[in-house]
Amino acid sequence: MCGTLLLAPEGINGTIAAHPAEMDKMIEFLDEKLGVRTAETACELKFSHATKQPFNRFKVRPKKELITLRKPEANPHERVGTYVEPKDWNDLINDPDVILVDTRNDYETKVGIFDGAIDPDMKIFTEFPEWVEKNLNPDKDKKVAMFCTGGIRCEKASSYMLAHGFENVYHLKGGILQYLEEIPQEESKWKGDCFVFDQRVGVGHGLKEGDWSVCHACREPLSPEDRQHEDFEDGISCHHCKSGLTAEREKALRDRQRFYKGKYSSR
Incomplete structure (x- = not known):
């Protein structure tokens, strides 16, 4: 079993990879301890398959916030936008009066995005409040729809916007992953893949x-x-980072690459 679980006062989030029997035992354990399948506290459990182990280890991380925003008024337990089921999402975002906003980070949006969505070009989620202040107006932007990977960031973003005067705020229930799981490709408004x-x-x-792969350097x-x-050189650089790669950094990356090649080739 491998993956990451995040635990915070506002809830639980994470991704776990395991064989089916082990996964059943883990879900049973989490339900017993945290009520992930109990009606009042149930989590949205999503299942998918991987051809190889997607994580190197298993870790549990306690956090002050599941998704760091540092805005106390953004509290989904007190206020939250309107949840929109994947089957109803296309109708909502086809409305010309709806402003569609991606609440993910810039490296995620490069992999895929909804057709017609605004990309705030954020490095981290804590930049979202400043972007809203500069680019949206509750008196003019009457309908705002948001989305993210699994539904947690946009849920928190909707809470923040409601606290700052926006009235008609919507977010995709279950996030992009739920949409990609339920909506046939021929009916989809999604372009690309989901990071x-x-x-x-x-x-x-x-x-x-x-x-897709990830550059080990950047x-x-x-x-x-x-x-x-x-x-591009596997484990060393890509076109995003090659020009800024220092000799010291390159040496460290090459040393690491030799270590991993030796480690796994000996198995």
């Missing part, structure tokens, strides 16, 4: 693994075309 925080890197419709997602670029 995920494990070694699969990206998944597409039906939650099928895409053909952690940017790389498409097959990116890996053909002259600046």
Whole structure:
């Protein structure tokens, strides 16, 4: 079993990978301890498949916030936007009066995004309040719809916006992953794959693994075309970071690459 679980006063979030029997035992344990399947405290459990182990280890991390925003008024337990089921999402975002906002980070949006969505180009989620202040107006922007990977960030974003005067705020229930799982590709408004925080890197419709990797130097997602670029060297650099790679950093990366090649080739 491998993966990450985040525990905070506001709830639990994470991704676990295991064989089916082990997964059943873990869910039973989490339900017993945290009520992940109990009606009053149930979590949205999503299942998908990986062709290889997507994490290197298993870890549990206690946090003050599941998704760091540092805005106490953003409390989904007190206020939250309108949840929109995946089957109703297309109708909502087809409304010309709806402003569609991606609440994910910039490296995630490079892998895929909803057609017509605004990309705030954020490095981290804590930049969201400033972006809202500069780009949206509750008196003019009457309807705002938001989405994220699994539904937690946009849930928190909706709470923040309601606290700051926005009235008609919507977010995709279950996030992009739920949408890709439920909506047939021929009906989909999604373009590309969805970035995920494990070694699969990206998944597409039906939650099928895409053909993405991550640069070990700068952690940017790389498409097959990116890996053909002259600046790409596996484990060392890509076209995003090659120009800024110092000699010291390159040496450290090459040492690490030799270590891992030796470690796994000896198995």
